[in-house]
Amino acid sequence: MESINELLEKYFSGETTIAEESQLKHYFKSENVLPDHEIYRSLFETFDAELQNKSANPTAKVQPVRKKTTHIWIKTFAYTGIAATLLLTLWIQRPQELENYAVVGGKRIQDNEYAEKYTAHKLNEIHDLLHNSMKPINSIENVRTGLRPIHKLESVKKTINRIENNIQIK
Amino acid sequence: MDSKQFNNQVVALSDRYFRLAKSILRDADVAQDAVQDLILKLWEKRHSLDEVENIQAFTIRSMRNLCLDIIRQQHEETELPAETEYSELNPYQQTEQKDMVLRIKRMIDNLPELQRTIIRMRDVEGMELKEIAYITDLTENAVTVNLSRARQKIRERIMNENKRTEATIWKA
Numbered sequence: 575m576e577s578i579n580e581l582l583e584k585y586f587s588g589e590t591t592i593a594e595e596s597q598l599k600h601y602f603k604s605e606n607v608l609p610d611h612e613i614y615r616s617l618f619e620t621f622d623a624e625l626q627n628k629s630a631n632p633t634a635k636v637q638p639v640r641k642k643t644t645h646i647w648i649k650t651f652a653y654t655g656i657a658a659t660l661l662l663t664l665w666i667q668r669p670q671e672l673e674n675y676a677v678v679g680g681k682r683i684q685d686n687e688y689a690e691k692y693t694a695h696k697l698n699e700i701h702d703l704l705h706n707s708m709k710p711i712n713s714i715e716n717v718r719t720g721l722r723p724i725h726k727l728e729s730v731k732k733t734i735n736r737i738e739n740n741i742q743i744k
Numbered sequence: 745m746d747s748k749q750f751n752n753q754v755v756a757l758s759d760r761y762f763r764l765a766k767s768i769l770r771d772a773d774v775a776q777d778a779v780q781d782l783i784l785k786l787w788e789k790r791h792s793l794d795e796v797e798n799i800q801a802f803t804i805r806s807m808r809n810l811c812l813d814i815i816r817q818q819h820e821e822t823e824l825p826a827e828t829e830y831s832e833l834n835p836y837q838q839t840e841q842k843d844m845v846l847r848i849k850r851m852i853d854n855l856p857e858l859q860r861t862i863i864r865m866r867d868v869e870g871m872e873l874k875e876i877a878y879i880t881d882l883t884e885n886a887v888t889v890n891l892s893r894a895r896q897k898i899r900e901r902i903m904n905e906n907k908r909t910e911a912t913i914w915k916a
């Protein structure tokens with residue numbers, strides 16, 4: 575009893591160690607509590623009861639975090655996709671008036687009729703130019719036709735040689 | 745600190761945070777919100793937690809500081825004056841709280857914040873004086889003094905309560 579009394583005095587002076595306090599808790603949980611000490615039993619019961627006081631809504635555990643490399647790839651794909659979408663949008667929504675004019679001698683022409691006539695005129699010029707350019711080629715063809723008899727001279731030569739050979743043999 | 749370490753070292757102490765928060769704030773719902781708030785803040789700073797030597801002491805200290813901030817924000821309306829004495833229960837309360845354990849809980853709740861925090865950290869959570877000193881930002885000697893005062897007050901109140909009970913029985 576004396577040792578418990580001493581421990582209790584130490585306890586209320588705040589001088590007990592954790593081990594000594596465990597000893598007191600163990601004593602007050604037992605069936606051997608002396609009548610003089612009974613008054614303190616509820617105190618230690620209160621501490622035990624409070625330890626059972628738990629959070630009513632357990633805190634949710636955090637989910638594992640994916641590795642950073644995965645995030646980098648995801649970000650890269652996302653940013654590339656966004657950039658491609660932006661470029662496509664800009665291309666689709668580019669100013670349409672760019673398609674409706676022609677440039678002649680450095681000047682912008684938006685009169686369709688004039689542009690068509692101008693284009694037809696230029697195409698005729700190209701046609702004439704091509705026609706004139708083909709004339710020397712036609713002359714070459716005429717020369718080739720004229721030279722055809724000369725090609726026959728080779729066969730005449732071969733025939734003469736054959737006749738001469740026959741004469742010598744005889 | 746990754747999510748697994750965070751769950752094992754921080755989230756696993758949620759019940760401790762809750763008991764401390766409830767002791768300081770004296771409101772289970774507000775305490776629950778405070779715990780969630782603390783977990784969120786610690787998660788945001790999880791990378792710097794690797795440098796902390798004693799995670800338990802650090803996070804409990806953070807919990808206490810967060811609760812004290814909440815009390816300050818409430819302009820201390822919910823906080824009883826620091827030296828409020830334990831008041832005798834009215835007949836209705838006496839009927840409702842016949843259980844001595846509930847009465848002692850009420851006695852502890854009526855201690856000043858620092859004393860009730862210290863007595864619960866020591867006698868409920870079984871924490872070392874060194875840890876309590878770190879959490880409360882006091883010296884170990886100051887913790888011992890406050891612990892002693894808290895226990896002495898509870899002892900006096902238990903004895904007074906006992907005398908009143910005995911007197912009532914004799915009168916009957």
